[in-house]
Amino acid sequence: MGESMKVGIIGLGKISGQYLATLSSRDDVEIVAVADLDAVRAEEVAARTGATALSVDGLIAADGIDAVLNLTVPEAHADICARAIAAGKHVFVEKPLALTVADGAELVRSAEAAGVLLGCAPDTVLGSGVQSARAAIDRGDIGTPVAASAVWAAPGHELWHPSPAFYYQSGAGPLFDMGPYYLTALVSILGPVARVFGHTSRSERERMVATGPHAGRAVPVGVDTHVTAVLEHASGVVSTVTMSFEVWATRMAGIEVYGTSGTVAVPDPNRFFDAVEIFTAESGEWASLDHCAGHREGGRGLGLIDMGEALREGREHRVSGELALHVLEIMESILEAGRGRRVVELTTTTRRPDPIPHLPPPRT
Ligand SMILES: NC(=O)c1ccc[n+]([C@@H]2O[C@H](COP(=O)([O-])OP(=O)(O)OC[C@H]3O[C@@H](n4cnc5c(N)ncnc54)[C@H](O)[C@@H]3O)[C@@H](O)[C@H]2O)c1
Known part of the structure; x- marks a missing residue:
């Protein structure tokens, strides 16, 4: 690979605009080809x-x-990735890595065998929001981490999305749709998860498309719409997680990490640069924390840029297939634990991605 990484994009729907906005002005990435079923x-x-x-x-x-x-779309992720890997190309894929751990593990194995890199969204954890929260926790600003809470809750995507049917079928639901952001942030801040306990449920509420040409049409619900879980990290830290399409309003959304001498409020992991807040036993009040790590600008695509730099510099890339596979196994295990009302031991693990120093706006 030369100074710039030559990239071909497959899948040019809604999210592609955000990637093109990040990547098209860079001199270390060149979009040379595009393809879509359409x-x-x-x-x-x-x-x-x-x-x-x-x-x-x-x-x-x-x-x-x-x-x-x-x-x-998620159903096509594994097939397209597998074919690109077989053709000897590095791959970066939107979340989730695959629909099942078995398919995800096969991708990680085949990329390694082919000697190519496999990366996976979300790359929001590379922004200065999550990176600065992590830096504060790593340097002991709240003492030793004990526990964390992650909550994402909404009444349901049928209220704003014109074609929301897929959100209520297997491979989606609140956990597979929003879980990757929250779980990738938890793992990169607190390390891998060893075991999970989960509980899932759904209400009898009828879902109806609220906007667009299908407004008024019923949305069949094929997945549980309220998911709660307890994750025991390998470090012993315990995270409680709630992902829900059953909540009309909450004041508890977000991620908080509780330490022996304070709390860090981690910004929205679906975004890159929001403010971090910290409360310490010593100060006795909440204060905002200056961003001190991570990318200061950019957007979706930073993970691919990191992958290109890693190839040029001969280092590990950060939002790797291995990390995404671990997050996928956490999600699959939460559902399994919920069905069986039991604890599920994880079989995968991952290294915490290397932290990012405070990087200036990217080269253009
Ligand atoms: N839309 C969002 O806000 C958002 C945000 C974050 C992540 N994502 C993720 O991004 C991915 C794409 O989402 P989207 O909203 O852009 O979807 P979309 O439906 O708007 O676009 C998907 C595109 O992929 C094409 N496509 C589907 N199967 C294909 C195949 N086998 N070969 C080639 N092209 C194929 C479709 O024709 C379509 O143009 C999903 O994994 C989603 O989870 C979306």
């Missing part, structure tokens, strides 16, 4: 970006592409 969409993006529109098979086979950025 060829017209690929032609449109190609015309706007100067990339070449290819078929999906054509892009996977093409010479001159170092990495495939897979922004397709």
Whole structure:
């Protein structure tokens, strides 16, 4: 790979705009090709970006592409990743890594065997919000971490999304949709999880599309819509997690880490740069913490940029397939624990991604 990583994007839907905004102005990443099942969409993006529109098979086979950025829907993640890896390309994929741990593990294995890197969203943990919270905790600002709480709760995506059906089917629900942000943040701050206990449930509330051409149409519910879990990290720290489509309002949303001498309120892990707050026993009050680590600018795509730098510098990349596989196993295990009302031991682990020093705005 030369100074710039040549990237081909597969999947040009809603989220691709955010990646293009981050990547298109960089000099260390070049978007050389784009593809989508919808060829017209690929032609449109190609015309706007100067990339070449290819078929999906054509892009996977093409010479001159170092990495495939897979922004397709979750059901297609594993298949596209596997084919790109088999073609000798590095891959970065949107979350979740795959729909099952078995498929995710196979991707991690095949990337390693092929000698290519596999990375996976979310990369929001590379922003200055989560990184600064982590730096404060690592340097002992709240003493020794004891426990954490992570809550994401909403009444349901059918209230704003015009085609919300997929959010209520297997592979989605509140846990698989929002869990990757919260669990990736917890693991990168507090380390891997050893075992989980979970409980899942759903109300009888009827779901109805609220906006767009399908407004008024019923949304069949095929997944549990309220998920709670207790995670025991390998370090002994205990995280309680709630992910729910059953809550009309809450004042408890977010992540808090409780230490022997204080609390850190970690900013929204679905975002990059929000404020960190800290309460210490010594100060006796909440204060905002100056950002002191992580990327200060950027957006979705920072994980791919980190992967390119890692390749050039011969170091480990941060939002790796291994990390995503561990998060996927936590989610699968929470559902399994909930079904069986039991504790599930995890079989995977991961290293905490290396912290990021406070980086200036990226080169353009
Ligand atoms: N939309 C968001 O706000 C958001 C936020 C964070 C992450 N994500 C994740 O990003 C991914 C994509 O989400 P989206 O909202 O952009 O979806 P989308 O439905 O808007 O776009 C997906 C695109 O992928 C294409 N596609 C599907 N299967 C394909 C295949 N086999 N080969 C080639 N192209 C294929 C579709 O034609 C479509 O253009 C998902 O994994 C989602 O979880 C989305």
